[in-house]
Amino acid sequence: MGRKLKNQVPCMHVAQLLSLLVLMFLSTAKADYVEIRSTGSSVIGGTINFTAVLYDDGQVASTGNYMFNWEDNTAVGNHAEINTKYPYSNWSVTYPMNTTKPGDYRVTLKVDKSYVFWINIASNHIDYKLDDSLGGDMLLIQNDTKRKNNYVSTVKPVNHTILLRPSDAKLLAEKAYEVQTYWFRNCTYIGVINGLSYIAQYTEADQNYKIEALVVANFEKPPEPPTTTSTTTTTTTTPKPTTTTTSKPTTTTPKPSTTTSTPSHVNVTTPTQKQRRRRGAVAPALLKGKVENQPLPSNLTITAGVDSNATKVKLPLSLSPLLMDKESPYNCLTGQLKREPNKLTGLFKHYVVSKAPVSDFKASGQNWLQRGDMLRLQINCKGSPSLEMCIQVYNAPYNATGNEICRYYFPLETCEYNYTRFFYESKTVLFFIRNEVSEKLNQVTINMYEAKVQSQLSVVVVPVSFTLIAVILIVFGVSYYIQSRNRFTVEVADFNFGDTQSVDMEYKTFQQRLIDSIREVLPWRRRYSEFGSDIEPEFDHNGAIGGTFDNNDGHQRQVAAEDNENNATTSATNGNVNIDSNLRYNSLN
Numbered sequence: 330m331g332r333k334l335k336n337q338v339p340c341m342h343v344a345q346l347l348s349l350l351v352l353m354f355l356s357t358a359k360a361d362y363v364e365i366r367s368t369g370s371s372v373i374g375g376t377i378n379f380t381a382v383l384y385d386d387g388q389v390a391s392t393g394n395y396m397f398n399w400e401d402n403t404a405v406g407n408h409a410e411i412n413t414k415y416p417y418s419n420w421s422v423t424y425p426m427n428t429t430k431p432g433d434y435r436v437t438l439k440v441d442k443s444y445v446f447w448i449n450i451a452s453n454h455i456d457y458k459l460d461d462s463l464g465g466d467m468l469l470i471q472n473d474t475k476r477k478n479n480y481v482s483t484v485k486p487v488n489h490t491i492l493l494r495p496s497d498a499k500l501l502a503e504k505a506y507e508v509q510t511y512w513f514r515n516c517t518y519i520g521v522i523n524g525l526s527y528i529a530q531y532t533e534a535d536q537n538y539k540i541e542a543l544v545v546a547n548f549e550k551p552p553e554p555p556t557t558t559s560t561t562t563t564t565t566t567t568p569k570p571t572t573t574t575t576s577k578p579t580t581t582t583p584k585p586s587t588t589t590s591t592p593s594h595v596n597v598t599t600p601t602q603k604q605r606r607r608r609g610a611v612a613p614a615l616l617k618g619k620v621e622n623q624p625l626p627s628n629l630t631i632t633a634g635v636d637s638n639a640t641k642v643k644l645p646l647s648l649s650p651l652l653m654d655k656e657s658p659y660n661c662l663t664g665q666l667k668r669e670p671n672k673l674t675g676l677f678k679h680y681v682v683s684k685a686p687v688s689d690f691k692a693s694g695q696n697w698l699q700r701g702d703m704l705r706l707q708i709n710c711k712g713s714p715s716l717e718m719c720i721q722v723y724n725a726p727y728n729a730t731g732n733e734i735c736r737y738y739f740p741l742e743t744c745e746y747n748y749t750r751f752f753y754e755s756k757t758v759l760f761f762i763r764n765e766v767s768e769k770l771n772q773v774t775i776n777m778y779e780a781k782v783q784s785q786l787s788v789v790v791v792p793v794s795f796t797l798i799a800v801i802l803i804v805f806g807v808s809y810y811i812q813s814r815n816r817f818t819v820e821v822a823d824f825n826f827g828d829t830q831s832v833d834m835e836y837k838t839f840q841q842r843l844i845d846s847i848r849e850v851l852p853w854r855r856r857y858s859e860f861g862s863d864i865e866p867e868f869d870h871n872g873a874i875g876g877t878f879d880n881n882d883g884h885q886r887q888v889a890a891e892d893n894e895n896n897a898t899t900s901a902t903n904g905n906v907n908i909d910s911n912l913r914y915n916s917l918n
């Protein structure tokens with residue numbers, strides 16, 4: 330018993346050591362991760378490609394001895410074991426059209442690595458779908474650019490293109506004999522065309538359209554066209570041929586290999602390879618290429634496979650030629666689709682909204698400003714809403730390159746905008762206006778200048794004008810006053826035939842009397858002449874100068890009376906009437 334126990338102890342240690350090693354391998358294996366990718370879902374009859382990459386701690390694993398175990402959950406149960414030294418693997422599976430049912434499926438992958446024995450180090454799975462109809466998208470291509478939304482411009486033609494899934498496109502390119510597309514606009518059948526695209530132009534702005542396309546791929550080989558034989562006489566000598574038939578065994582249906590001999594003196598017409606080409610088949614380049622990465626030529630037309638005798642339909646839109654000689658298998662109103670064996674169909678829809686692009690974009694206003702003036706610009710354009718504007722200001726001089734990016738757009742209700750701003754220096758203003766189908770840029774350069782400050786003309790003209798008016802009014806007023814006084818002058822004749830006692834007071838004017846009063850105050854006096862002159866000397870009756878000065882008023886009156894009497898007597902002697910010689914005319918103004 331003791332020996333048995335001693336022999337069992339080393340065995341237990343070996344088992345524990347192996348367990349630790351297995352745990353270490355398992356813990357190391359758990360650090361690995363396998364990523365699976367595929368070409369996506371496919372139509373029944375197509376092929377799906379799966380790709381796996383093994384990672385170790387976030388990095389692609391190093392080379393080693395790997396086993397990739399692929400398996401799907403279809404009814405057939407496709408599986409594959411791929412042994413490779415590289416940390417990646419590819420697996421392609423074709424799902425026959427008649428034996429596969431549509432539905433959702435899963436592919437599971439397990440990765441084993443060989444140490445002393447195989448140990449599972451990673452596993453993963455991926456889901457995919459098998460459809461009974463073609464899949465993909467309808468693209469709107471305008472101006473060689475894929476439209477990212479439903480909006481198209483009214484000034485450019487639109488290329489409606491069906492982009493199939495990669496697996497579906499490969500199936501049609503390899504096996505389909507004919508591919509036709511039936512087009513509908515607003516649930517109205519407009520025609521059929523060979524291929525996957527047609528061109529139309531929507532000339533009326535702000536209209537909504539629903540475009541539908543039914544793609545029908547025919548996998549049935551069309552009947553061979555009748556052949557014509559010609560009779561010729563040919564003389565040949567050939568040995569008698571032998572006919573043998575061999576077969577190559579495979580895991581699938583055997584494919585016989587046949588050798589056919591031709592007897593002598595027989596005329597045989599062999600059909601050429603061109604007659605076996607699939608009628609109306611789509612070129613693989615069109616099916617496989619990605620439209621968004623390959624700009625279409627501007628003069629693209631869809632005319633391939635169009636019969637010259639077919640009836641063309643004229644639509645309000647500018648379309649590429651469509652045929653109306655075939656009835657559509659799809660009823661847009663009821664949604665019913667007529668299916669046929671050996672044919673695959675796919676229905677695609679896209680909504681289209683036509684928009685007028687931005688045009689006639691202009692800025693009006695004064696762009697030469699005196700320093701200190703306010704800038705006022707009127708922005709006008711044409712285009713369908715919704716419109717957005719963005720403004721950027723640069724130091725002048727600046728020339729727009731067209732690569733400027735404006736980030737802060739604000740909406741506009743109409744294509745009109747008043748831009749008012751104050752600038753102290755010359756600037757260049759860039760106006761960006763866009764809508765869903767176009768974007769325009771307009772550049773306006775603002776030039777500032779300084780002008781010499783001068784007094785306004787009104788400051789000089791107004792005072793001078795009013796001064797002249799005042800002078801003219803004064804002159805005319807004075808003239809009018811003088812004319813008025815002269816017009817109303819009164820002449821008075823004073824005849825005194827009576828007492829002449831106060832004659833000395835009557836013949837003197839106010840001025841004379843004033844002078845007499847002043848002289849009476851002064852120590853010396855001069856006797857006035859009878860005419861009141863203070864310049865000429867006064868003569869007496871004897872002709873002596875000066876006369877007799879007497880302060881006695883009575884004496885003066887007596888002398889005056891005597892003079893008057895003498896004058897009157899002299900006048901009477903001469904035959905004159907006795908009139909006072911001291912008669913004077915006083916003018917009263």
